[in-house]
Amino acid sequence: MIEISWFGRGGQGAFTAARLLANAYVLKGGERYALAFPTFGPERRGAPVRAFSKLSESRIADRGEIERSDFAVFLDDSLFDAGAPPVLKEGGRVIVNTSKSYDGDTVVTIDAAGIAQRTLGLPIVNTVLIGAIAALSPALAPDEIDLSIERNMPERLWAGNKAAVRAALDAAGGAA
Amino acid sequence: MSREFLSGNEAFAFGVRLARPQVISAYPITPQTIVVERLAEMVEDGSLTAEFVHVESEHSALSCAMGASAVGARTFTATSSQGLLYMAECLNYVSGGRHPVVMMNANRSIALPWNIYGDQRDSLALLESGWIQAYAQDAQEALDMALLAYRVAEDPRVSTPFMANLDGFHLTHTYEVVEVPEQAEADAFLPRFETENKMSESVPKNLAFTAGPDHNTAFLYKQHEAMRRAADVIAESEGEFAEIFGRGYTGLVETLHTEDADTILVTLGSAAALAGEVCGKLRAAGEKTGLLRIRYMRPFPAAEIVRAVAGAKVVAVLEKDISFGFEGVVFTNINSALKQAGADVRTVNYVGGFGGRFISESDIARIYREAYREAGAAAKDGQRVRFIGATA
Numbered sequence: 001m002i003e004i005s006w007f008g009r010g011g012q013g014a015f016t017a018a019r020l021l022a023n024a025y026v027l028k029g030g031e032r033y034a035l036a037f038p039t040f041g042p043e044r045r046g047a048p049v050r051a052f053s054k055l056s057e058s059r060i061a062d063r064g065e066i067e068r069s070d071f072a073v074f075l076d077d078s079l080f081d082a083g084a085p086p087v088l089k090e091g092g093r094v095i096v097n098t099s100k101s102y103d104g105d106t107v108v109t110i111d112a113a114g115i116a117q118r119t120l121g122l123p124i125v126n127t128v129l130i131g132a133i134a135a136l137s138p139a140l141a142p143d144e145i146d147l148s149i150e151r152n153m154p155e156r157l158w159a160g161n162k163a164a165v166r167a168a169l170d171a172a173g174g175a176a
Numbered sequence: 177m178s179r180e181f182l183s184g185n186e187a188f189a190f191g192v193r194l195a196r197p198q199v200i201s202a203y204p205i206t207p208q209t210i211v212v213e214r215l216a217e218m219v220e221d222g223s224l225t226a227e228f229v230h231v232e233s234e235h236s237a238l239s240c241a242m243g244a245s246a247v248g249a250r251t252f253t254a255t256s257s258q259g260l261l262y263m264a265e266c267l268n269y270v271s272g273g274r275h276p277v278v279m280m281n282a283n284r285s286i287a288l289p290w291n292i293y294g295d296q297r298d299s300l301a302l303l304e305s306g307w308i309q310a311y312a313q314d315a316q317e318a319l320d321m322a323l324l325a326y327r328v329a330e331d332p333r334v335s336t337p338f339m340a341n342l343d344g345f346h347l348t349h350t351y352e353v354v355e356v357p358e359q360a361e362a363d364a365f366l367p368r369f370e371t372e373n374k375m376s377e378s379v380p381k382n383l384a385f386t387a388g389p390d391h392n393t394a395f396l397y398k399q400h401e402a403m404r405r406a407a408d409v410i411a412e413s414e415g416e417f418a419e420i421f422g423r424g425y426t427g428l429v430e431t432l433h434t435e436d437a438d439t440i441l442v443t444l445g446s447a448a449a450l451a452g453e454v455c456g457k458l459r460a461a462g463e464k465t466g467l468l469r470i471r472y473m474r475p476f477p478a479a480e481i482v483r484a485v486a487g488a489k490v491v492a493v494l495e496k497d498i499s500f501g502f503e504g505v506v507f508t509n510i511n512s513a514l515k516q517a518g519a520d521v522r523t524v525n526y527v528g529g530f531g532g533r534f535i536s537e538s539d540i541a542r543i544y545r546e547a548y549r550e551a552g553a554a555a556k557d558g559q560r561v562r563f564i565g566a567t568a
Binding site for chain 1: 449
């Protein structure tokens with residue numbers, strides 16, 4: 001099972017990303033299963049939120065929050081700076097939207113806000129970070145992400161978000 | 177059939193749309209809100225033709241559904257927690273009037289302490305209200321349950337309202353793959369609602385009746401018998417459901433490895449899927465574990481439970497409710513069934529998952545092992561019920 005934890009602030013689209021990515025994984029059918037869920041409760045803009053995507057080739061029975069992640073994705077670097085380091089699986093990676101640099105082999109940085117500004121015209125980083133994961137994981141195909149964007153977003157947002165994913169694939173692929 | 181990525185609330189809304197309800201009345205409450213929001217959107221975009229009535233309370237939501245049902249309309253409402261409790265008076269009106277209203281309940285804790293997260297104290301507190309009560313395990317079962325609910329509730333042999341329970345958040349807010357049937361398949365399974373039990377100018381009759389001491393018992397007896405008959409109608413309906421949709425269900429309970437099990441866990445709702453996985457892992461490690469998932473609390477699967485668990489060394493009942501000072505109500509029901517059947521099997525009660533506390537793989541594995549160790553021991557006073565995750 002591939003487990004992805006999303007760390008963001010209310011309004012950044014962490015849960016949308018978790019759902020969009022999980023939906024991408026299952027779009028082609030076959031023996032592919034996924035769960036996507038937010039940390040449950042009332043929503044407040046700006047407050048720290050988490051969301052989870054679980055991807056597997058067999059049915060997923062465990063509906064609990066992810067304890068050890070394959071990818072821990074931070075939409076906001078202040079959450080990475082202030083929080084306890086996320087628990088990763090062997091070979092797991094932290095992906096941080098930041099213009100800063102961090103020490104350590106497990107941390108991958110990407111200026112997702114810059115990419116989003118160029119491709120979407122807005123600093124909305126969630127689909128950029130899906131591209132960053134796809135660059136590191138063969139389980140996610142770019143065309144499936146495109147299709148998930150079409151299934152889950154209004155048409156006016158398709159082109160910009162697809163471009164954001166492509167730009168992140170290039171940027172993160174180069175970094176990895 | 178289409179393959180969609182839906183939350184439990186959305187899946188249930190898709191199922192309700194396929195059932196073509198004519199009147200939907202609802203008042204929003206977390207974590208139920210999304211199911212009625214989606215239905216409102218479906219009415220708005222024309223994909224569902226129904227009267228959507230915004231009411232000012234849950235008491236009115238169910239009263240409105242009952243009124244519409246009493247003129248022969250197929251109706252839907254949904255609620256959760258405090259809203260369900262506020263409806264309590266109406267629940268008995270609907271069931272006593274034999275109106276086959278279908279309601280989704282998003283299982284949520286009851287205040288105080290105030291809490292919006294999931295447990296099953298809301299619906300289990302209302303077991304005696306005369307409604308069929310079913311508990312879904314995942315979003316697919318939720319969608320399918322919406323269709324089955326109308327089919328069973330409206331069957332003239334049953335004519336009893338149906339409460340479909342989904343664990344708050346763990347089901348209502350979790351997205352997963354759901355197969356959505358075609359409308360033509362749903363129409364083939366679920367005929368148009370026809371009932372004699374309605375207000376009619378051509379055949380006037382008294383609904384919402386009074387029955388004094390002479391007749392009261394007879395009405396309750398008929399209601400009791402109808403609920404008992406629901407078990408057969410559920411089995412029959414699921415058989416036809418499997419033929420049309422290609423997905424089978426197993427009636428009032430679902431069992432896993434119970435045939436030769438020493439330790440059987442009994443539970444209900446979404447925790448059962450993880451319990452099944454733990455059961456399988458312990459089996460693989462050589463332990464003779466089994467699982468029984470209760471799908472329906474009413475009608476209560478007494479015979480099915482006795483058949484499945486009577487040969488075990490110990491039965492652990494895991495439930496998300498507590499009758500304070502006594503035990504969980506599921507446990508009480510199971511012990512009654514076992515006693516009536518003369519089955520002499522040790523039973524232990526675990527209550528937990530309160531206020532959204534997740535029942536984890538390690539919790540379940542511990543229950544299996546602890547229950548097995550105590551299989552031969554006599555019940556110790558004061559240890560009748562074990563709280564998962566409680567710190568004194």
